[in-house]
Amino acid sequence: MSTASPVLSRQANDPSFPNIWQELKWRGLVHVSTDEATLEEALAGDPITYYCGFDPTAASLHLGHLVQLLLLRRLQLAGHKPLGLVGGSTGLIGDPRQTSERVLNTKEVVSEWVESLGNQVSNYLSFDGDNAARMVNNLDWTGGLSALDFLRDIGKHFRVGTMIKKEIVAKRLNSEEGISYTEFSYQILQGLDYLNLHRDYDCVLQTGGSDQWGNLTSGTELVRKVEGQHVHAIGTPLITNADGTKFGKSEGNAIWLNPEMCSPYTFYQFWLNTADADVADRLKVFTFLTRDEIAEYQQKVETEPFRREAQRRLAWEVTSLVHGEEQTQKVIDASAAIFGGGELEGIDEDTLTAVGTELNHVVLPATDDHSIIDLLVKSELVGSKSEARRTVKDGGAYVNNVKITDEAQSFGSNQALHGRHLLVRRGKKNMAMVSLESEV
Incomplete structure (x- = not known):
């Protein structure tokens, strides 16, 4: 992997700030953190290793994850060393949701999503240079861990009283559905991630959404108890x-x-x-x-x-x-x-199909020709055939950006873009997509 991407190579932090911490604060990326003064000093000093985890609960990341991806990149541009973690094991468990228990996906599905998300995360980081990014999967250190070893070596460091005070856990405990032991244990697994990354990579910072703060501090506390080291966490605000x-x-x-x-x-x-x-x-x-x-x-x-x-x-x-x-x-x-x-002929079909999802979209039989009057009515650009006729007479009817002046003119697959799509417009801005589909 390399920094050949023109987008990556064009990225830079703002040099007007004294350090990356001050820029992160100005950009509104710090909602909560461990000791601010110590963290600012660490980020202004020699390169540190940091990480963010992404659970494969879907086949793709979304805009909420983009906040974390860009935070990882900003810290890398400041000279620090990112670890992109995709949760092959935590994805099998599922982070507790605010409302109800997650439906567990199969191991095969989770494995596919791990690969998909790993590829996505990689697109936002540089894998070149002294602070090259590295990708990790927490299934590597949990897959062979026995239940007894997990309870003896890791579970003993967690206090149930503290765990049930975590915001999401407390909310679920007070709900009718409650929370399973599986999801209740998630914070221990995330804490284990931080401990292993600290041991193997000298990782001293984890980032995540502020709604994950309980999980983030599970890791900082576990590292402190087991290794006697103070490590850091940053919780970004939820964007509204x-x-x-x-x-x-x-x-x-x-x-x-x-x-x-x-x-x-x-x-x-x-x-x-x-x-x-x-x-x-x-x-x-x-x-x-x-x-x-x-x-x-x-x-x-x-x-x-x-x-x-x-x-x-x-x-x-x-x-x-x-x-x-x-x-x-x-x-x-x-x-x-x-x-x-x-x-319009230069628009590829995928983009044209996407346009249809943004407009009022109707499907009509490809076996028939459709008059401009029918197109205007069936696409709901007008309320009646008489209104459609007035629209044509007044010069306000368009198909594929061509003004239609004959109310008897008909359209079929031969006139359609990619043989399927008709962009119907009334006036300058009122548009609809008509797709011609053959009956199966």
Whole structure:
């Protein structure tokens, strides 16, 4: 693995800060931590080894994980040595959720997801140089551990009274469903991770979301009790929107980093739709722009919000980071073409299909030709055939960006993009996607 990626090679921390700790604080990436003064001193000194764990509870990472991935990268750019941990064993157990017990996945599924997540994590780190990243899997040190050894050597260092005070555990204990011994034991396994990484790599810092603080401190306490060493942890804040809603979902669906689960087009549109009140904070957390650059964009939001320059820069930066610059440009070109600024024929089918998910999308038989009147009505761009006829007469009906003036004109697979898709538009901005599908 190398730093050949143009996105990685372009990344840098902001030199206007005296040290990386001060930059992390300014970017809003520190919600809670172990002793701040000692941690700042450690990060400003010689390179240290640090880690973050990612459990394979799905086939892909999502935007919440991107916060951790970028924190790992910022610390690496400061000269420190990252360990990317994918939880082959903790993924078999499952971190306790706020509401109910997890459904355990099979070992085969977890193994597949371990590989998938490991590849994703690797994309955000450099594996070259003196502080090259390394990937680890906690199944390597737990797979052969017997239950007796686990209880004797590790379990004896944990006090049940302390464990049940952890926020999520306490919440689950007070619920009707309660919590299983399996999920209750998760924090011990995560503590064991830190102990092993400290022993094998001299790891002295773990990062994670602030909702994981109980698990993070399980590790710091275990290292202190067993090794007599004081190690560190950083809990990042949970990202929320200015209106208090949960960040990282679009239409109720998670924004995944895997393009097969969330298309680059949908991903780009998510960032482009960032509210003015949130965009400066998103630039701080999810991009490597300097504070002077972010201040300029914040000023533009205040003086010329209609230009949405900050949102466009945010969407470009994060989509390029996750999907690459070439794919991001394709998405931008597709967006322009859809609104009449380019050739629709140049849009690949995957992107066009993704566009359909963002619009009102209807499926009609490919065996029939469909009049412009039917297309407008069935795509719900108008409420009636008479309104559709007025739209055509007034010059407001378009199919694939071509103005339609004949209300009798029909469309089928021969006129469709990639033989399947018709982009139907009323006026400048009211659009729908009609897909022509053959009956099976």
